[in-house]
Amino acid sequence: MTTTLSALTQWVDEVASRTQSESIHWCTGSEAEYQQLIEQMTADGTLSALNQDEYPNCYLHLSDPTDVARVEHLTFICTDDQDDAGPNNNWMAPAEGHAKIDALFDGAMRGRTMYVIPYCMGPIDSPYSRCGVEITDSAYVVANMKLMTRMGAKALERIEREGKFVKGLHSTGDLDPERRFIMHFPAELSIKSIGSGYGGNALLGKKCHALRIASYQARTEGWLAEHMLIAGLESPQGVVHYVACAFPSACGKTNLAMLIPPESHSGWKVWTLGDDIAWLHPDKSGKLRAINPESGYFGVVPGTNEQSNKNAFDMIKRDTIFTNVARTDDNQPWWENKGVGSPAIDWQGREYDAANGKAAHPNSRFTVKATNNPSYSKLADAPEGVPISAIIFGGRRKELAPLVYQARDWRHGVLVGAGVASETTAAATGAVGVVRRDPMAMKPFCGYNFADYWAHWLSFEATAQHLPKIFHVNWFRQDNDGKFLWPGFGENLRVLRWIIERCENRVGATETAIGYLPNPNDIDTADLDISTATMQALTSIDVKQWQDEMAAINEYLESYGDRLPEALRDECRRISEELDAA
Numbered sequence: 255m256t257t258t259l260s261a262l263t264q265w266v267d268e269v270a271s272r273t274q275s276e277s278i279h280w281c282t283g284s285e286a287e288y289q290q291l292i293e294q295m296t297a298d299g300t301l302s303a304l305n306q307d308e309y310p311n312c313y314l315h316l317s318d319p320t321d322v323a324r325v326e327h328l329t330f331i332c333t334d335d336q337d338d339a340g341p342n343n344n345w346m347a348p349a350e351g352h353a354k355i356d357a358l359f360d361g362a363m364r365g366r367t368m369y370v371i372p373y374c375m376g377p378i379d380s381p382y383s384r385c386g387v388e389i390t391d392s393a394y395v396v397a398n399m400k401l402m403t404r405m406g407a408k409a410l411e412r413i414e415r416e417g418k419f420v421k422g423l424h425s426t427g428d429l430d431p432e433r434r435f436i437m438h439f440p441a442e443l444s445i446k447s448i449g450s451g452y453g454g455n456a457l458l459g460k461k462c463h464a465l466r467i468a469s470y471q472a473r474t475e476g477w478l479a480e481h482m483l484i485a486g487l488e489s490p491q492g493v494v495h496y497v498a499c500a501f502p503s504a505c506g507k508t509n510l511a512m513l514i515p516p517e518s519h520s521g522w523k524v525w526t527l528g529d530d531i532a533w534l535h536p537d538k539s540g541k542l543r544a545i546n547p548e549s550g551y552f553g554v555v556p557g558t559n560e561q562s563n564k565n566a567f568d569m570i571k572r573d574t575i576f577t578n579v580a581r582t583d584d585n586q587p588w589w590e591n592k593g594v595g596s597p598a599i600d601w602q603g604r605e606y607d608a609a610n611g612k613a614a615h616p617n618s619r620f621t622v623k624a625t626n627n628p629s630y631s632k633l634a635d636a637p638e639g640v641p642i643s644a645i646i647f648g649g650r651r652k653e654l655a656p657l658v659y660q661a662r663d664w665r666h667g668v669l670v671g672a673g674v675a676s677e678t679t680a681a682a683t684g685a686v687g688v689v690r691r692d693p694m695a696m697k698p699f700c701g702y703n704f705a706d707y708w709a710h711w712l713s714f715e716a717t718a719q720h721l722p723k724i725f726h727v728n729w730f731r732q733d734n735d736g737k738f739l740w741p742g743f744g745e746n747l748r749v750l751r752w753i754i755e756r757c758e759n760r761v762g763a764t765e766t767a768i769g770y771l772p773n774p775n776d777i778d779t780a781d782l783d784i785s786t787a788t789m790q791a792l793t794s795i796d797v798k799q800w801q802d803e804m805a806a807i808n809e810y811l812e813s814y815g816d817r818l819p820e821a822l823r824d825e826c827r828r829i830s831e832e833l834d835a836a
């Protein structure tokens with residue numbers, strides 16, 4: 255396989271000559287190709303087969319121990335003007351970025367095969383989809399891209415037809431963290447990444463293309479590329495509402511996207527459209543429609559068990575690539591809170607010893623295609639996407655943020671999104687558990703200045719008449735002993751029900767300075783073991799704490815200077831004044 259598109263041939267030739275790759279493999283995306291790659295990787299030690307009786311077609315990859323998560327400090331947006339990247343991004347001038355990373359690509363693929371992966375983000379026949387080509391020297395990346403994207407011949411056909419594609423160049427390099435960079439050149443629709451084999455750094459269709467480059471494109475084209483799950487919530491009456499939820503990394507998107515209703519909620523059903531990324535477009539009727547650009551899940555493994563997420567637990571029993579989990583003595587994958595089995599070998603391939611810390615890396619991941627999910631919605635393949643009733647922001651806040659509240663209107667909702675803060679997780683290298691601002695859960699993923707991004711969000715008020723209602727949730731409030739106040743997981747459906755009822759104007763609410771909160775009895779907890787006092791704490795606000803929070807949000811927003819939209823400044827002031835009056 256080669257291509258009729260000269261721009262692509264030219265680029266492939268250029269890369270081959272710079273990197274000195276030994277051979278070129280054009281990926282077709284066929285099952286046979288996938289199996290051949292798996293065989294090759296089990297032969298060379300990149301993968302090892304797991305217990306094939308219990309986990310058919312499942313494999314384990316143990317990464318370099320210094321290469322286990324996203325590296326935000328090594329991720330750059332290269333725009334001519336630094337202000338276009340904004341205070342939310344690391345910046346380098348494009349010429350400097352190219353020079354720096356090209357030097358690392360010189361000869362980087364000597365003795366290695368260079369894989370050319372044409373891929374399509376989104377249903378292959380959707381006008382909302384966008385294509386790219388990733389060149390990589392990692393067979394592990396190819397196999398993951400096969401599960402995560404629509405990859406191969408069909409994508410190449412579309413690319414040849416359109417003549418336009420995002421260029422992603424990747425090499426694992428020597429895995430030295432000192433020679434690791436992930437650079438984005440939005441104006442050139444190009445990405446260059448070297449020195450890491452880890453998901454978000456190496457599967458360039460995902461965060462690099464579908465969020466950073468796509469958000470930049472979306473701004474000029476009038477849509478939104480967001481770090482959101484998409485799920486359909488079906489009532490016992492058969493009415494389905496689609497929601498899109500933006501929670502920061504490792505804050506519960508995968509879990510919510512495949513939620514199993516509690517026993518008391520028979521007749522309810524949750525359908526998964528996506529667990530990480532949503533592309534939202536205003537349609538002719540003034541609604542926002544969402545597609546999931548991905549076709550697989552790259553999900554957090556630890557914590558996945560029969561109780562917390564049975565759909566995921568079952569889904570990853572076959573056809574799955576595990577990265578950095580532990581193994582039992584009969585070669586089954588194992589992780590913290592799996593609920594069954596015990597570790598024999600840890601994620602670094604050592605005999606398990608509790609003194610060495612956790613058996614599975616806290617950011618160990620599974621890769622599996624979406625169609626293996628028991629709650630998979632066929633509409634994930636619909637070219638026109640699904641209409642969104644509610645946008646739900648959230649984060650990990652052990653204090654302050656109530657279980658749920660609703661923004662007064664779109665403009666207020668944009669402020670709620672811009673003010674999101676969350677405790678950091680193991681999804682990125684660095685300290686865990688530190689509260690930081692993560693607007694719209696996009697801090698690591700917005701390809702341009704957040705101030706311009708908020709202005710873009712605000713602009714939808716004028717272009718789409720039937721915008722989704724906007725909410726904020728927090729499953730992570732804790733008591734003084736560090737125990738979660740809310741049971742979470744499947745029980746979150748109770749909160750989603752209130753959200754739907756609000757969308758349908760079927761339930762009242764208490765109006766507060768920060769937005770609408772549920773009335774005490776409007777969240778159904780009849781069969782839950784949770785006290786009235788706890789529910790009271792979860793559905794009320796502490797005015798003093800919120801005054802401080804609004805001051806912190808205001809200070810954060812002001813750090814964006816002149817570009818900050820006046821509307822956000824006004825909203826912030828309005829809420830602070832209402833809190834002062836309360």
Ligand code: GTP
Pocket residue numbers: 501502503504505506507508509510529530552553554556557558562681729730738741742743746
């Ligand atoms: P990325 O893939 O990194 O973008 O993350 P994600 O948002 O999809 O996170 P995921 O759903 O994988 O959740 C990560 C962690 O949050 C796991 O350890 C879960 O067990 C935990 N978690 C998810 N939902 C809940 C919840 O409702 N309550 C509590 N307490 N923990 C939750």
Ligand code: SPV
Pocket residue numbers: 324452453454455460461502503504530552681682
């Ligand atoms: C995240 O960190 O938000 C992820 C995992 O979804 S990764 O694709 O590695 O970025």
Ligand code: MN
Pocket residue numbers: 481502503504530
């Ligand atoms: Mn994510």
